[in-house]
Amino acid sequence: MSTDTRIRLGLGPVLFHWPADRLRDFYFRIADEADCDTVYVGEAVCSKRMPLNAAVLPEIVERLTRAGKEVVLSSLALIGDDREVAAMTALIASAPGLVEANDAAVLRLLRGRPHIAGPFINIYNEDALGFLAGQGVVRVCLPFELPGTVIARLAALSPVPLEVLVFGRVPLAISARCFHARAEGRSKDNCQFACNADADGRLVSTVEEVPFLALNGLQTLSARAANLLGELAPLQEAGVRRFRLSPHTGDMKATLALFRAVAEGRQAPEEASGRLARLHPNLEFANGFYYGAPGHDYVVRPVSAATLAVNAAR
Amino acid sequence: MSAALQTTTVTKPEIVAPAGTPAALVAAINAGADTVYCGFRDATNARNYPGLNFTAEDLKEGLAYAHARGRKVNVAINTYASAGSTGAWHRAIDTAADLGADAVIMADIGLLDYTARRHPKLRRHLSVQAGASTLPSIEYYYESFGISRMILPRMFTVEEIAELKTRVPIEIECFIFGSLSPMTEGRCSLSAYATGRAPNLCGVCSPAEFVRYDTVEGMLVCRLGDFAVNAFDASEPAGYPTICKGRFIAGDSATAAYVFEEPECLNAATHIGTLRRAGICAFKIEGRQRGRFYVAEVVGAFRELIDAEANGEPLARHNGAMEQLRRLAEGGEETQGALKRGWR
Numbered sequence: 001m002s003t004d005t006r007i008r009l010g011l012g013p014v015l016f017h018w019p020a021d022r023l024r025d026f027y028f029r030i031a032d033e034a035d036c037d038t039v040y041v042g043e044a045v046c047s048k049r050m051p052l053n054a055a056v057l058p059e060i061v062e063r064l065t066r067a068g069k070e071v072v073l074s075s076l077a078l079i080g081d082d083r084e085v086a087a088m089t090a091l092i093a094s095a096p097g098l099v100e101a102n103d104a105a106v107l108r109l110l111r112g113r114p115h116i117a118g119p120f121i122n123i124y125n126e127d128a129l130g131f132l133a134g135q136g137v138v139r140v141c142l143p144f145e146l147p148g149t150v151i152a153r154l155a156a157l158s159p160v161p162l163e164v165l166v167f168g169r170v171p172l173a174i175s176a177r178c179f180h181a182r183a184e185g186r187s188k189d190n191c192q193f194a195c196n197a198d199a200d201g202r203l204v205s206t207v208e209e210v211p212f213l214a215l216n217g218l219q220t221l222s223a224r225a226a227n228l229l230g231e232l233a234p235l236q237e238a239g240v241r242r243f244r245l246s247p248h249t250g251d252m253k254a255t256l257a258l259f260r261a262v263a264e265g266r267q268a269p270e271e272a273s274g275r276l277a278r279l280h281p282n283l284e285f286a287n288g289f290y291y292g293a294p295g296h297d298y299v300v301r302p303v304s305a306a307t308l309a310v311n312a313a314r
Numbered sequence: 315m316s317a318a319l320q321t322t323t324v325t326k327p328e329i330v331a332p333a334g335t336p337a338a339l340v341a342a343i344n345a346g347a348d349t350v351y352c353g354f355r356d357a358t359n360a361r362n363y364p365g366l367n368f369t370a371e372d373l374k375e376g377l378a379y380a381h382a383r384g385r386k387v388n389v390a391i392n393t394y395a396s397a398g399s400t401g402a403w404h405r406a407i408d409t410a411a412d413l414g415a416d417a418v419i420m421a422d423i424g425l426l427d428y429t430a431r432r433h434p435k436l437r438r439h440l441s442v443q444a445g446a447s448t449l450p451s452i453e454y455y456y457e458s459f460g461i462s463r464m465i466l467p468r469m470f471t472v473e474e475i476a477e478l479k480t481r482v483p484i485e486i487e488c489f490i491f492g493s494l495s496p497m498t499e500g501r502c503s504l505s506a507y508a509t510g511r512a513p514n515l516c517g518v519c520s521p522a523e524f525v526r527y528d529t530v531e532g533m534l535v536c537r538l539g540d541f542a543v544n545a546f547d548a549s550e551p552a553g554y555p556t557i558c559k560g561r562f563i564a565g566d567s568a569t570a571a572y573v574f575e576e577p578e579c580l581n582a583a584t585h586i587g588t589l590r591r592a593g594i595c596a597f598k599i600e601g602r603q604r605g606r607f608y609v610a611e612v613v614g615a616f617r618e619l620i621d622a623e624a625n626g627e628p629l630a631r632h633n634g635a636m637e638q639l640r641r642l643a644e645g646g647e648e649t650q651g652a653l654k655r656g657w658r
Contacts, residue, residue: 078498079448080469104446108454122444122500122514124394127424131458145503145512153397173502173558176447176469177658179574183564188658202565204573206542207535213504215564215573220497222507288510294539295507 007263010038012246013074017195020056027060031067034253042074046217047084077102077120078174114138126157133159144170147292152238166228168246169221179215227285229269250280324624331613334366334602339376341606346617349386358406359390361602362517386416392441393517394422411436426459440464443500476592485595490582492600496575504557508539520556553577579643580651587623
């Protein structure tokens with residue numbers, strides 16, 4: 001386990017298809033104003049979006065670096081052809097620092113040099129962690145469906161720091177087929193970027209109009225966003241020091257500040273959750289994966305020790 | 315074994331058939347399967363359903379039955395072991411090795427590493443659950459764990475498969491028949507989101523204990539956990555509520571649609587010649603959850619077609635077998651899936 005006990009907040013890659021201008025404005029604000037340690041930048045979902053944002057990427061990386069953030073380039077979660085492999089090779093060559101591998105192809109390209117295993121690499125046990133650490137992995141963002149009990153065991157055994165997603169719609173599946181294009185009656189080859197209309201993903205509801213999932217091109221996410229404000233304390237007790245927030249259209253600067261305040265014991269998680277809902281009025285929340293329950297569940301914990309401590313201090 | 319199989323000079327791809335039970339293993343071998351794959355009766359395999367799978371004793375008997383007839387048995391240990399629980403997976407691997415399994419089918423990096431070090435002579439096949447889909451990812455598993463074969467994800471056209479095979483240093487096994495997931499396997503938590511149980515950690519997808527059917531305003535609604543996954547009127551046959559094959563409303567759409575995939579069955583019978591000539595060494599039939607009669611029928615039909623194709627006979631002369639496969643396709647609807655251009 002790492003002896004560094006500081007809390008590190010990481011802003012995950014923007015998973016949705018935001019136009020270049022929006023992406024630049026978003027990251028400039030994060031660089032100038034937001035309290036986060038690491039910013040993961042790059043296209044993790046669809047290679048067809050990459051050329052559209054290529055022009056603004058260098059200035060984003062430069063601005064974030066100048067602001068003192070650690071910048072990590074994230075790679076695609078699904079790589080299917082030579083063109084995409086070549087794009088990953090170019091990404092690695094252009095990286096100012098670490099690269100996050102989200103597919104075994106990128107693990108192969110990065111082998112022997114320091115790199116990060118991203119959440120789309122299936123790491124569920126200490127054997128896999130140990131093997132990857134031996135190949136050069138220096139940090140791991142764990143898969144999203146892992147229950148807290150398994151996270152705690154991994155944290156106790158891990159030779160490298162672990163990061164856990166604590167906010168945002170949860171990526172649940174990826175496909176070679178584009179569901180956004182399919183919803184418009186198009187194929188992936190002729191998608192006309194159907195995904196750019198939905199900055200937080202396109203909601204998928206049941207026939208009874210219950211919100212269920214969210215489409216994002218090749219990716220399918222949860223309709224409810226992860227909110228682990230109430231689980232930051234037990235995660236910290238288990239030795240997890242790195243927390244990832246996935247960008248949405250709501251105020252991410254304020255969202256990062258909320259998670260920092262709760263992680264440092266300055267704000268009660270229950271109170272922070274109310275504020276989080278106001279920052280993201282279009283999102284509902286869930287924490288079921290942490291409890292080994294259905295991922296869409298929101299498990300209400302008894303008033304936490306963290307809350308009692310904050311209240312006692314007042 | 316048929317006379318044709320012994321006399322032909324063409325290298326025919328193996329038929330790799332599913333066996334959810336010892337009876338299905340016998341049925342598959344008797345119907346002409348070259349290889350059968352099966353799993354243990356626990357969460358170490360991706361078809362961990364009640365009433366299915368093999369004890370160590372079952373596997374021992376199955377191996378004896380297969381080996382006496384010159385056939386093979388591959389053992390699927392293709393889920394992911396949770397931290398602190400790897401012992402059960404290690405025991406499954408050790409048992410498969412000790413009993414003389416012909417190969418183990420695996421996806422977990424940690425377990426592949428364990429097997430490569432502990433049982434270097436046991437053939438390791440990379441499960442489709444590993445989702446290796448490019449040359450560097452295949453190289454990653456080959457160089458790291460010495461895999462002999464990979465089972466290709468169902469995302470490529472026939473042309474792409476043929477091209478990939480020319481560059482890959484190992485054997486490639488392709489799915490030719492059965493239920494098709496549009497999602498990259500080993501990367502899907504949809505079932506866990508609705509039920510808390512999914513393929514990677516539990517070896518199940520849309521498990522039956524979470525399934526409910528009820529009638530609402532004349533429609534048969536099928537549910538998985540808290541979610542209605544589909545609704546059928548009296549004119550439609552009701553399907554099983556697998557999330558990726560359900561009907562949903564996307565965005566502002568006025569009607570529910572199959573947002574991910576229609577409930578179809580892959581049938582690649584028309585591609586067996588092209589795939590054989592491309593050097594694909596094994597044709598995999600999905601369906602360890604299926605009964606022995608189904609398995610025997612599918613294997614029998616493919617035995618006839620693969621032998622005929624290798625002998626240079628036009629498949630048009632084997633309409634009976636083609637028709638039989640069409641009839642066995644799930645819900646009566648068949649698809650060539652990603653094999654045909656345009657699926658993506």
